[in-house]
Amino acid sequence: MALVLIEDSELLESALRGDRRSLGKLISRIELGFNPGLKKSKTWTLGVTGPPGVGKSTLIGSMISEWVRRGERVAVLAVDPSSPKSGGALLGDRMRMQGSDSSDSVYVRSIATRNHPGGLSYFIDPMIDVLAAAGWSKIIIETVGSGQSQTRIAAFTDRILLVEGPDRGDIIQAEKAGIIELADIIAINKSDIPSAKETFDSIIYSLDMSKSSNVDVHLVSALNGDGIISLIASIEKCHNYEDENFIRLKERLLSFWDSRLLSYPDLNDLLEQLNTGTITLDEASDMVCKGLLEEEI
Amino acid sequence: MRIVIAKPGLDGHDRGAKVITRILRDAGHEVIYTGIRKTPEEITRIMIDEDAHALGLSSLSGAHQVLIPKICEKLKSSNMHDVVVFAGGIIPEHDHQILFDSGVRAIFGPGTHSNTITEFLSEVENRKLNKMPTGVGEDLGWRWC
Numbered sequence: 513m514a515l516v517l518i519e520d521s522e523l524l525e526s527a528l529r530g531d532r533r534s535l536g537k538l539i540s541r542i543e544l545g546f547n548p549g550l551k552k553s554k555t556w557t558l559g560v561t562g563p564p565g566v567g568k569s570t571l572i573g574s575m576i577s578e579w580v581r582r583g584e585r586v587a588v589l590a591v592d593p594s595s596p597k598s599g600g601a602l603l604g605d606r607m608r609m610q611g612s613d614s615s616d617s618v619y620v621r622s623i624a625t626r627n628h629p630g631g632l633s634y635f636i637d638p639m640i641d642v643l644a645a646a647g648w649s650k651i652i653i654e655t656v657g658s659g660q661s662q663t664r665i666a667a668f669t670d671r672i673l674l675v676e677g678p679d680r681g682d683i684i685q686a687e688k689a690g691i692i693e694l695a696d697i698i699a700i701n702k703s704d705i706p707s708a709k710e711t712f713d714s715i716i717y718s719l720d721m722s723k724s725s726n727v728d729v730h731l732v733s734a735l736n737g738d739g740i741i742s743l744i745a746s747i748e749k750c751h752n753y754e755d756e757n758f759i760r761l762k763e764r765l766l767s768f769w770d771s772r773l774l775s776y777p778d779l780n781d782l783l784e785q786l787n788t789g790t791i792t793l794d795e796a797s798d799m800v801c802k803g804l805l806e807e808e809i
Numbered sequence: 810m811r812i813v814i815a816k817p818g819l820d821g822h823d824r825g826a827k828v829i830t831r832i833l834r835d836a837g838h839e840v841i842y843t844g845i846r847k848t849p850e851e852i853t854r855i856m857i858d859e860d861a862h863a864l865g866l867s868s869l870s871g872a873h874q875v876l877i878p879k880i881c882e883k884l885k886s887s888n889m890h891d892v893v894v895f896a897g898g899i900i901p902e903h904d905h906q907i908l909f910d911s912g913v914r915a916i917f918g919p920g921t922h923s924n925t926i927t928e929f930l931s932e933v934e935n936r937k938l939n940k941m942p943t944g945v946g947e948d949l950g951w952r953w954c
Contacts, residue, residue, distance in 0.1 A: 533860075594839070598836065603841045606855070614850070
């Protein structure tokens with residue numbers, strides 16, 4: 513055990529000095545539960561979420577190119593779900609990010625959710641801290657917005673970009689997913705397809721109805737670059753709501769709560785009792801709360 | 810294992826690479842697919858950034874005996890000796906030895922059963938666990954046949 517610790521601290525040191533191989537290994541260690549315990553430094557983070565197939569990765573690719581041109585160093589953590597059946601994962605985001613493989617100023621790391629209890633919530637913060645400490649000035653977390661626990665990962669960032677696309681049916685679908693409330697900026701991608709304008713209009717209309725937000729909505733094309741510059745300007749001027757944004761804090765809290773619940777040692781027992789009907793859901797959640805408290809002591 | 814499946818060079822035919830990607834995912838691996846037309850430099854960088862344990866190279870264009878040894882050299886000079894390299898696609902028998910000499914541990918041609926590839930990877934995991942030389946820059950005694 514002590515040996516491993518020495519190795520970890522050496523890894524951390526050389527990762528922070530800028531060695532990419534060490535950074536890669538360090539992130540793998542964090543995935544396995546290692547926490548380097550860095551002091552929280554100033555980070556710049558952006559969460560990018562949205563339904564599958566709307567062009568999140570491609571859009572990130574064109575934003576990366578622009579940021580790199582401006583002298584930024586951009587790191588992307590691209591999160592994809594692991595298969596619940598085999599435990600394997602297909603990580604294909606980086607192939608859609610142009611320039612992700614050839615610049616010293618870009619670091620792209622694919623991350624499988626691995627069905628960690630409660631998803632990635634325990635690991636995403638230390639990963640962000642390490643990347644920031646290693647000098648990555650823009651840190652982007654990409655997650656598929658299909659399911660609450662996936663979307664919640666985006667809540668660990670300071671600003672959230674929701675990407676939507678044309679021809680995805682009624683905008684009500686997007687509202688049902690509950691992602692719109694989390695978003696600071698919305699980008700309707702694929703403006704090269706005429707019906708994208710309809711999606712754009714209906715999102716604007718729906719936001720007007722709710723009157724709740726000052727969300728910027730952009731019509732962009734990752735394919736031909738239209739609207740990317742003004743999208744970036746909007747992302748850059750977006751405030752960091754960290755302490756004020758109750759919705760986001762709530763998502764983070766829920767995410768941690770999921771982790772705690774799923775790592776509850778007697779969870780299977782509890783499920784068994786629920787299955788046989790010996791206890792009710794109400795009783796089960798009481799038992800979990802009590803059990804977790806005792807664990808603390 | 811974390812496995813990168815890559816298409817080096819000017820070769821756009823990636824149906825095979827995509828099928829392999831699916832097979833490996835279903836066998837429980839985390840598979841990163843690079844997309845087509847990657848240079849040896851790009852592939853090496855992906856291996857480093859993704860902290861991958863194995864690299865599968867698919868080639869159907871005939872450039873394998875140039876590109877694959879080059880990638881193996883790049884991995885070694887980047888201090889990634891422990892990475893396992895295997896190849897697939899259209900690679901004629903008489904070119905196999907060059908690739909094996911570069912550190913490739915298995916070559917899978919057309920008609921290979923998917924089980925064969927997953928068995929190879931289990932064997933690789935086993936060998937790594939027992940600290941037996943398996944990587945591209947390690948002792949060349951063993952290969953899959």
